[in-house]
Amino acid sequence: MSAQAVLQSLYQSYKNMEPLKKDIFPADIDLQEAYQIQHAFTEAKKENNEYLNGYKISMTSPETLALFNAKEPLYGQLTNRQVTNDISLSAQMLSPLIELELVFVAKERLTADATEEEIAKKTQVAPGLEIPDSRFEDWFPKMPKEQVCADGAVGGKVAYGSAKDYTYEDLDRIRGELLLNGQMIAEGNSSVVMGHPIKAVKWLLKKLGEHNLTLEPGMFVSSGTFVLPKSLETGIYIGRFEGVGEVTLTVSN
DSSP states (O other): OOHHHHHHHHHHHHHHTOOBOGGGSOTTOOHHHHHHHHHHHHHHGGGGTOOEEEEEEEOOSHHHHHHTTOSSOEEEEEEGGGBOSEEEHHHHOSSOEEEEEEEEEESSOBOTTOOHHHHHHHEEEEEEEEEOOOSBSSOTTTSOHHHHHHTTTTOOEEEEOOOBOOOTGGGTTOEEEEEETTEEEEEEEGGGTTTSHHHHHHHHHHHHHHTTOOBOTTOEEEEEESSOOEEOOSEEEEEEETTTEEEEEEEEO
16 A cells, blocks of 8 residues: 555544554654654645644653654654643543653744753643544554554644743643542653653754644643543543543543
8 A cells, every 4th residue: 555545544534533553554664754744734735624733742652652662752743623621422432542641732832952941931731631543444553654654643632721921940740640530640750752742842843844744832742641541421520630630521322
């Protein structure tokens, strides 16, 4: 199957909510070609009145890098329709997971040469939950990183709360908790996200620069998970972050 055929299959799966067999993905597609497929996948969604609204960063911890035999993170593009605080499992998702992440929202344009200080100054930060999902069956953690990348870095949905100004120090080594129906199911620390979430955003900006892309005002970045992903179930999730606040996600059948 050619790269163009992969793109068409991804888009049809996205539109029709029908999962794809993993083995349709060619073994000879490299990461650069995978990013090209991803960008074209985002472009194709314009016919649904979707537009590029932000990014997610995947594989930001040693554990998740190891799962996919990756040397660096991946980014995925997300559209306006992928941001929500209410999810229907049967109508909107295929095989979703849930992660605990801080979400950065750009106040000003950010480019590849931005320093950590500039990133802190030019963004606000919100409590967030990311819901990875793939168009391919049986994907976690069994897909090659190139396939993950082409599929929008398995971009599903993102939920986030109120964004406010924070300093670099405010976000250093903060604790996060993931709760389902009032019970804590996971906890983690911001230090697992490349040492600090702002370092993850800096990595993203440099990678976007390689692809002649920038972070524009109003765009968001889901910066990397504090915890190993959990399977998404029905119920009410809360992501709670020390000093930042909390966000709620309602998941129905």
